[in-house]
Amino acid sequence: MAIKILAVMLLVVIVFGSVVSVGLNTIDKGGLREFLESQYVPEARLLRAATTAYPENTTIWIASDNLLAARALAVLGSPYAPIIETELQNKYNGGRNGQHEVLLGINIPNQFYEPVIVILGTIYSSKFNATLTVKYEYHNGTLFSNWQDYADLIVYRALDSLLEGSRPYAEELFKKLMSMWDGYGFRDGAYDGKYSTYKLALAIYLYRALKAAGSNMYQYEDIISKCYEIISELQRSDGGIITDYMVKNGDIIPTGDANVETTSIVVLAVYSDYPELIGKTALEKQALSNLSLVTIITLLTVLTLMAIVFLYIFVFRNNTTK
Numbered sequence: 001m002a003i004k005i006l007a008v009m010l011l012v013v014i015v016f017g018s019v020v021s022v023g024l025n026t027i028d029k030g031g032l033r034e035f036l037e038s039q040y041v042p043e044a045r046l047l048r049a050a051t052t053a054y055p056e057n058t059t060i061w062i063a064s065d066n067l068l069a070a071r072a073l074a075v076l077g078s079p080y081a082p083i084i085e086t087e088l089q090n091k092y093n094g095g096r097n098g099q100h101e102v103l104l105g106i107n108i109p110n111q112f113y114e115p116v117i118v119i120l121g122t123i124y125s126s127k128f129n130a131t132l133t134v135k136y137e138y139h140n141g142t143l144f145s146n147w148q149d150y151a152d153l154i155v156y157r158a159l160d161s162l163l164e165g166s167r168p169y170a171e172e173l174f175k176k177l178m179s180m181w182d183g184y185g186f187r188d189g190a191y192d193g194k195y196s197t198y199k200l201a202l203a204i205y206l207y208r209a210l211k212a213a214g215s216n217m218y219q220y221e222d223i224i225s226k227c228y229e230i231i232s233e234l235q236r237s238d239g240g241i242i243t244d245y246m247v248k249n250g251d252i253i254p255t256g257d258a259n260v261e262t263t264s265i266v267v268l269a270v271y272s273d274y275p276e277l278i279g280k281t282a283l284e285k286q287a288l289s290n291l292s293l294v295t296i297i298t299l300l301t302v303l304t305l306m307a308i309v310f311l312y313i314f315v316f317r318n319n320t321t322k
Contacts, residue, residue, distance in 0.1 A: 031239025063097035114141030149189035165285025212279025
């Protein structure tokens with residue numbers, strides 16, 4: 001009887017746990033894919049930035065949009081992913097910009113720099129009946145020193161720290177990020193009455209990466225659950241994620257358009273394995289660091305013992321000679 005009760009309790013825990021896990025994420029995966037694919041421009045073999053907001057709806061950003069969208073579409077199983085990735089590799093040096101590729105598990109510089117926007121040309125889209133401008137945002141301008149005032153830059157630096165094997169610093173940065181949470185979003189240096197949706201996704205991303213690295217951040221689960229909830233509320237009927245929102249009387253009020261960048265970051269944060277890969281990289285580097293320390297200590301111990309033995313032999317021989 002006791003075994004039956006225990007079995008039932010275990011089943012309840014498993015089922016309940018599954019419901020909770022699923023309940024955290026009600027973001028429509030299929031809708032995300034449909035939205036991103038709907039922005040494909042055949043003539044450019046890339047995605048345009050947004051649907052209605054001008055000038056974004058007539059712009060194709062190499063980075064960060066297509067850099068992230070190529071990987072997001074790959075996560076979603078879209079046939080457009082290899083097309084965009086090939087275009088980026090062949091014409092745009094992979095689409096990297098010195099900042100956003102950290103979301104793909106690639107190291108970035110240890111300093112942040114102001115963005116520099118380069119216009120590469122225009123292309124006519126018969127699909128959208130518009131001339132689209134192709135732009136590339138590089139992060140190689142003047143040094144940007146007050147990065148710790150911005151939620152997104154805190155996340156990028158924390159992820160880069162994990163890639164370098166520094167989990168304690170990443171944890172410190174995550175706690176700073178959490179201190180910006182006001183119950184509805186991250187009120188950082190860019191806050192102007194509107195919250196940025198992609199920063200919710202970045203918080204989820206970093207949380208997952210830290211968990212994979214072995215960090216105990218369970219006290220922040222409620223905040224992360226709220227991030228999932230708000231993102232879900234900001235998903236449009238066409239599957240895209242709206243870029244910004246306001247809060248009135250406790251209600252989430254979407255503002256702005258849905259765009260490729262925000263939607264791609266949500267895909268990478270929620271559905272990709274990149275956070276876990278970055279977390280595991282931190283674990284591996286820490287293990288190697290610990291191994292190196294053990295090796296050094298062992299070597300020093302052996303050398304010390306050898307010195308003692310040689311000294312003993314030297315003293316013993318001198319005493320014997322006398």
